[in-house]
Amino acid sequence: MVNIKRQEERFFKALMIISAVFIMSILLYITGTIIYKGLPSLTWDMILKLPGGGFYLGKEGGVLNAIVGSVYIILGSLIISTFLSVPLVMYINFYLPKNSVFANVIRFSFDILFGVPSIVYGAFGFALMVYLGIRASLLGGILTVAMLILPIMMRSFDEVTRLLSRDLPDALLSLGSTKYEMIKVIIRQLMPGLVTAILLAVGRGIGDAATVLFTAGYTDNIPSALNQPAATLPLSIFFQLGSPVEEVQNRAYASAIILTIIILILSFSARYFSSKYSKDKI
Amino acid sequence: MAESPGNSYQDSYVVSPLKKIASNQSINVENLDVFIGDQHILKDINLDIPEKSITCIIGPSGCGKSTFLKTLNRMHDETPEVKIKGKVYVDDENIYSSKVNVIDIRKKMGLLAQRPCPLPMSIFDNVAYGPRIHGLTKRKAINQTVIQYLQYVGLWDEVRGRVRTPATRLSIGQQQRLCLARGLAIEPEYILGDEATSALDPISTKKIEELFLKLKEKYTIILVTHTLRQAKRIADYIVFMYMGEIIENGQTDEFFNHPKNQLTKDYLTGSFS
Amino acid sequence: MNYIRAIKDKSARHIMLGIAIFSILLLLIIGMSLFLKALPIMKEKSIWTLLTSGNWKPFKGDFGFLPFIISTLYVSLIAITIALPLSLLTSIYLSTYASKSIQKVFEPVIDLLSGIPPVIYGVWGTLTIVPLIANKIASRFVEYSSGYTVLAGGLVLAIMILPLMISILVEVFRSIPREMTDASLSLGATKWQTVKKVILRKSFPGIVAAMVLSISRAFGETIAVLMVCGNITQIPHSLFDACYPLPALIANNYGEMLSMPSYESALMFAAFLLFVIIVAFNAISRLTLIQIEKRYHI
Numbered sequence: 001m002v003n004i005k006r007q008e009e010r011f012f013k014a015l016m017i018i019s020a021v022f023i024m025s026i027l028l029y030i031t032g033t034i035i036y037k038g039l040p041s042l043t044w045d046m047i048l049k050l051p052g053g054g055f056y057l058g059k060e061g062g063v064l065n066a067i068v069g070s071v072y073i074i075l076g077s078l079i080i081s082t083f084l085s086v087p088l089v090m091y092i093n094f095y096l097p098k099n100s101v102f103a104n105v106i107r108f109s110f111d112i113l114f115g116v117p118s119i120v121y122g123a124f125g126f127a128l129m130v131y132l133g134i135r136a137s138l139l140g141g142i143l144t145v146a147m148l149i150l151p152i153m154m155r156s157f158d159e160v161t162r163l164l165s166r167d168l169p170d171a172l173l174s175l176g177s178t179k180y181e182m183i184k185v186i187i188r189q190l191m192p193g194l195v196t197a198i199l200l201a202v203g204r205g206i207g208d209a210a211t212v213l214f215t216a217g218y219t220d221n222i223p224s225a226l227n228q229p230a231a232t233l234p235l236s237i238f239f240q241l242g243s244p245v246e247e248v249q250n251r252a253y254a255s256a257i258i259l260t261i262i263i264l265i266l267s268f269s270a271r272y273f274s275s276k277y278s279k280d281k282i
Numbered sequence: 283m284a285e286s287p288g289n290s291y292q293d294s295y296v297v298s299p300l301k302k303i304a305s306n307q308s309i310n311v312e313n314l315d316v317f318i319g320d321q322h323i324l325k326d327i328n329l330d331i332p333e334k335s336i337t338c339i340i341g342p343s344g345c346g347k348s349t350f351l352k353t354l355n356r357m358h359d360e361t362p363e364v365k366i367k368g369k370v371y372v373d374d375e376n377i378y379s380s381k382v383n384v385i386d387i388r389k390k391m392g393l394l395a396q397r398p399c400p401l402p403m404s405i406f407d408n409v410a411y412g413p414r415i416h417g418l419t420k421r422k423a424i425n426q427t428v429i430q431y432l433q434y435v436g437l438w439d440e441v442r443g444r445v446r447t448p449a450t451r452l453s454i455g456q457q458q459r460l461c462l463a464r465g466l467a468i469e470p471e472y473i474l475g476d477e478a479t480s481a482l483d484p485i486s487t488k489k490i491e492e493l494f495l496k497l498k499e500k501y502t503i504i505l506v507t508h509t510l511r512q513a514k515r516i517a518d519y520i521v522f523m524y525m526g527e528i529i530e531n532g533q534t535d536e537f538f539n540h541p542k543n544q545l546t547k548d549y550l551t552g553s554f555s
Numbered sequence: 556m557n558y559i560r561a562i563k564d565k566s567a568r569h570i571m572l573g574i575a576i577f578s579i580l581l582l583l584i585i586g587m588s589l590f591l592k593a594l595p596i597m598k599e600k601s602i603w604t605l606l607t608s609g610n611w612k613p614f615k616g617d618f619g620f621l622p623f624i625i626s627t628l629y630v631s632l633i634a635i636t637i638a639l640p641l642s643l644l645t646s647i648y649l650s651t652y653a654s655k656s657i658q659k660v661f662e663p664v665i666d667l668l669s670g671i672p673p674v675i676y677g678v679w680g681t682l683t684i685v686p687l688i689a690n691k692i693a694s695r696f697v698e699y700s701s702g703y704t705v706l707a708g709g710l711v712l713a714i715m716i717l718p719l720m721i722s723i724l725v726e727v728f729r730s731i732p733r734e735m736t737d738a739s740l741s742l743g744a745t746k747w748q749t750v751k752k753v754i755l756r757k758s759f760p761g762i763v764a765a766m767v768l769s770i771s772r773a774f775g776e777t778i779a780v781l782m783v784c785g786n787i788t789q790i791p792h793s794l795f796d797a798c799y800p801l802p803a804l805i806a807n808n809y810g811e812m813l814s815m816p817s818y819e820s821a822l823m824f825a826a827f828l829l830f831v832i833i834v835a836f837n838a839i840s841r842l843t844l845i846q847i848e849k850r851y852h853i
Contacts (some may be wrong), residue, residue: 178561
C-alpha cells in the first residue's frame with residue numbers, strides 16, 4: 001500500500017521536473033532563435049533612422065517611425081488610463097463601504113474587460129472612430145490602446161491598494177481631514193504600486209498589434225499631430241516579415257529584439273518596484 | 283521498527299477503547315545544537331522527557347522553545363536554512379539518523395499549534411485526514427475513529443448534526459479541540475503543544491487543559507507555554523529555557539518552590555519575561 | 556469646516572462617482588456598439604444561419620461563420636489541453652518542491668516569457684513550429700501539410716499562455732498559509748499528499764481564476780495565431796488542416812470592410828461574437844465559483 005503511494009509521488013515529481021525543464025528550454029529556444037536571427041541586422045541605423053523608400057524591399061532605413069509611434073501612442077493612452085484608474089480605485093477602496101455591491105460590480109466588469117480580446121477593442125475602436133469622424137491616426141490608436149490598458153492598470157493598482165493597511169487613512173480621518181485630503185496623502189504611499197501598474201500596462205499595450213491594426217494607420221514618418229497616422233513596432237515587424245526579401249525579414253527579427261528589450265526593461269522595472277513596495281510596507 | 287499502518291488501523295478500533303497500549307515511551311535529547319542561518323538558536327541541549335506526564339517548557343519569548351519543539355517531529359526538515367546537530371532519541375531510536383523515515387516519526391507525534399488551523403474540509407474529514415493518509419480505507423473504521431475522537435475531546439455533542447459542514451465555521455475554541463482530535467486520530471505516542479491555548483478565551487483554555495490532564499495517562503505530553511500560571515496548573519515537570527539553553531528543570535513543586543538557579547529565581551519573580 | 560475644503564471634497568466625490576459609473580457603462584457601451592454594428596447582417600440572415608452555415612462567400616452575400624467558430628474553438632482547446640497540465644505541474648513544483656535557487660532562476664525566466672509580445676511568438680512560430688510540423692510531424696499522419704495548421708496555432712498559443720498561467724498559479728499556491736501545510740505535514744502526510752488533499756483544495760478558486768484568464772487570452776489572441784494557422788476558410792477536420800479563427804478573420808479582412816456594408820457588419824458580428832463568448836464565459840465561471848465557495852466554504 002505504501003509502495004503505491006511512494007510510486008505515485010515519484011511519478012508526479014518526475015513529471016513536474018520534466019515540465020519545468022521543458023518550459024525552460026522552450027524559452028531559451030525562443031530567445032535564442034530571435035537573437036540569432038536578429039542580432040546581425042541590429043544596427044544603429046535600425047534604431048535611429050526612418051524607413052527610406054523601398055525599405056520593405058531591401059533598401060535602407062530603420063524603424064524609428066515605429067519606435068516613436070509606439071511611444072507616442074502608449075504615452076497618450078497612459079495619460080488617459082491613469083487619469084481614469086486612479087480616481088476609480090480610490091473611490092472603490094475608500095469611498096464605498098467594504099463589500100459594497102457597487103464595488104463588486106465594478107470589479108467584476110473590469111475583470112471581464114480584462115479578458116476582452118484586443119481585436120475586439122480594435123473593432124470597437126474602429127466603430128467609435130467612424131462615429132466620431134476620426135481617421136486612422138495617432139488619436140485613434142491612443143483611444144483604443146487606452147481602453148485596452150485601462151482594465152490592466154485598474155486591476156493591478158486595485159490589488160495593491162487593497163493591501164494597504166487602514167491605519168494611516170483612519171488616523172488622517174480622525175484628525176479631521178476630508179476624504180479628499182486623506183487621499184492626497186495616501187497617494188504618496190501608493191506610488192510604487194501605481195508605478196508597477198503603469199509598467200505592466202505599458203508592457204502589454206506596446207506589444208499589441210490587434211488594437212492598432214485598424215485604428216492607428218501606418219506611415220513611414222513620425223506623426224506630428226494627433227490626426228496623422230502612426231506606425232507601431234508590432235505592425236512594423238509584421239510588415240517587414242511579409243516582405244519577400246530575406247534581408248528585410250532579418251530586419252524584422254532585429255525590430256523584434258528592439259521591441260522585446262523595451263518590454264523587458266519595463267517588466268523588470270515593474271518587478272523591482274513591486275518588491276521595493278512590499279519591503280517598505282509596514 | 284515501524285509497523286505497517288494499514289493493518290493496525292483496521293483492527294485497533296475493535297480491540298482497544300481508545301488507543302493501543304503503548305510500550306515504553308521515552309525521549310532523550312543528546313547534545314542538540316540548532317542553527318538558523320548563522321544564528322545559534324539552541325545550544326547543547328541535553329534533556330530526558332519523562333513518560334506519560336506533562337512537561338512544560340517555559341521561558342521568555344525568543345528563547346528557542348518553539349524551535350526545540352519542532353526538532354522533536356522533524357518539522358525543520360521543511361526549512362532548508364536550519365541546521366541540526368546532535369541526537370534526538372525517540373523510543374531509543376535517533377530520529378535524525380538517515381535510516382529513519384520522517385513520516386513514521388511524525389505519526390508518533392501529535393502537534394497542536396498556537397493558532398488552530400483546520401484543513402479546508404468538513405469537520406469529519408479533518409479528523410479522518412490523518413487515518414486516511416496513513417492507509418485506513420474501511421468506511422466503518424473511519425466513522426468509528428472520527429466519532430470516538432470527537433467524543434474524547436468533547437466536541438461530539440456540539441457538532442453531531444453538522445459533522446459534514448466546513449470546519450472553518452466552528453468557534454476558535456472548538457477549532458482547537460478539533461485540531462486536537464485530528465492529532466489524536468493518528469494515534470501518536472507523544473503530544474506536542476506549541477502555546478496551544480494562547481489564542482483562546484479562558485473557558486476554551488480550561489477545556490483544553492482538562493483534556494491534557496486526561497491524556498497524560500496514555501501519552502507523553504510536552505507543552506511550550508507562555509504563562510507560568512498554566513505551567514503551575516497542569517505540569518508535572520518544568521523545563522526553563524533562556525537564550526537557547528536549558529537553565530533548570532525538575533518537578534513542578536521543586537521548581538517553583540525551590541529554584542536553584544539565580545536566573546530562574548529572577549524569572550519566577552517577574553524581573554523579566 | 557472651511558467652505559472651500561468642503562467644495563473640494565464634494566467635487567472630488569462627484570468626479571469619482573462619475574468615473575465609476577462610466578467604467579461600468581464602458582462594458583455596456585462596447586457590447587451595445589458592436590451589437591448595433593452587427594445588426595444589419597443579423598437582420599439579413601438569421602442568427603442560426605450565421606452560426607451554423609459553412610458557406611463563406613462574402614461577395615455573393617453568404618456569411619456562414621461556422622468554419623471560423625470551429626477554428627477558434629479547436630485551436631483554443633489544443634492550447635488549453637497542452638498548457639493546463641504543464642502549468643499546473645510546473646507551478647506546483649516551483650512553489651512546493653523547488654529549492655530557493657531554482658526558484659530564483661525560474662522567476663525571471665517566466666517574467667521574460669510573459670513579456671514577449673505576441674507578434675514575436677508568431678515570428679518564432681513561423682520559424683520553428685511550422686517547418687517542424689511540415690517536415691517531421693505531419694508526415695507520420697497525413698500525406699501533406701504546409702505546417703500552417705491547427706496544431707501550429709495551438710502550440711504557439713499554448714506557449715503564449717503558459718507564463719501567464721504559471722505566474723498566477725505560483726502566486727496562488729504561495730498564498731496558502733504556512734500553518735496549513737505545516738498542519739498537514741506534522742500529521743505525517745507526504746508533500747505530495749499535502750499537495751493533493753490540502754493545497755489543491757484550498758487554491759481551487761485561484762486555479763479556476765487562472766484558467767479563466769488564460770482561456771480568455773487564448774480565445775482572443777490574434778496576431779500570433781494568424782501567422783501560423785493558414786488562414787484558409789474551411790472547417791478543419793484534423794490537427795494538420797489549416798484553419799481560420801475568428802480574430803484572424805477580423806484582422807485579415809478589415810481592409811475589405813469599407814467595400815461592402817454587409818462585409819463590415821459581418822466582421823463586426825465576428826467581434827460581437829467574441830465579445831459575447833468572453834463575457835458569458837467570465838460570468839458563468841464567476842457565478843460557479845461563488846456557488847462552490849459557498850458550498851465548501853474554502
